[in-house]
Amino acid sequence: MVVNADSMQVYDTLRLLTARPDEADMGGIGHCLYGHVPAASAYSTGAWAREAQALVAQLKGEGRLPVFVGGTGLYFKALTGGLSDMPEIPAAIRERLRERLKAEGAEALHRDLEARDPETAVTLKPGDGQRIVRALEMVEATGKPIRFFQQQTGPMIVDPDRATKYVVLPERKLLHDRINRRFQLMLAGGAIDEVRALLALELPSEMPIMKAIGVSQIAALLKGELDEAEVIEMGAAATRQYAKRQMTWFRNQLDDSWQRISSAEEVL
Template identity: 50%
Template structure:
């Protein structure tokens, strides 16, 4: 029996990854698996650009909108869910097309996941509060004293990773760098998969991002954020930090006009896309096909 085909499609937001995945699913009779950390959440259909009803009819989709916004979903949980999809008996002969913009998900899929300690809630809350009060550069100085090895690998402005490193050293007494060296079992053999990364023209992508957010605002984006806010969730949860949520919340509170909110969210999305492109360029090897457009 022939081995099942695996296709990986990475790329920045709004680059046309989903359209390429649908085309390949049509050609191969395959199924599409979400590889994006925001598209896992329920409620935020438009703001996270999840596949629409027509897309869902065109091909089977998995791991989209299956997580409550009240949950802080992790890479580890996604990897467990992805393994469950890979092992479904009815899908054993189907081409699997993993598509998304979350580099860490692709890394975990191909290289396994480092074991990490469970962080107690009080330690997590402490360092997030310190980040809010002191800022990333001061936290980086603290990390340099506590864990110079980790500090040497992080930019002083990278607050998210600095906080994570401080949580790990406080919880375990071991550097996050040491934890990261012990990788787990990969789900997919890199050499057996077709790997594609989309590297679009930046101006084209910037225009597409602006147009897409305008459409979101006109077709239900405000209602989505209103529904999310009605849940009364902590602002620290990942779903609450999705681009557009804060900006539209300001519109709903009459502190910002829709046009200004759209402009701010568009700028934030372009910055996010730039970070994604930098990550893919530096982290994905020469064995990835690089396409200027889908």
């Protein structure tokens, strides 16, 4: 069973833009945790870890093995118990704080956080609305500061000593060539219509799906602020920058038990 470990491919929209596999890509093999989360949901690493834990237990009972595939490093840390075990936030609290962020602004919420959780507030920039809201959510939902939960690690879902682990680190020029070609093909294949449909949902800009690479560039195209050539150039550049950060994270965070390969074909 192939299990998704990519934070954008969990959503039920932007299949092309997030490179979520289609039926042909799946080739008749079972795939889980792909395209099952509504775009309007603020899906967290903790939510993914809970789903992954339940799925691993189910597959174990069936005598089957999961194959986790993706590029979200925090998901892989969560698999091995390396992440804080954060509680779920009630939707009403989350929605109320997001509405406050829109109405009052990040700095006003930062002042609120200073009064309720000063130790966390001092570590956050007054303009960092997303993290400020996250900290306030914890205080409102649990009565405890977010650092209380950050100091606790979640359960081990997969035993890292028993798992076979690969990290794909392609040659830089090959990776960049693929990125440049991929973004052009996505536009030609329907990514513009995907973003148009996403924008019609009128979601808040801080929602995770709205931060998917290509959304802001294609939105600018739809507004007439960019032409297609500029969108391709800017989208590919943003993808290259993300890939660079991703490769750096992998090199620094994944220990020597992870086998470094340049292509998935090396293990097929």
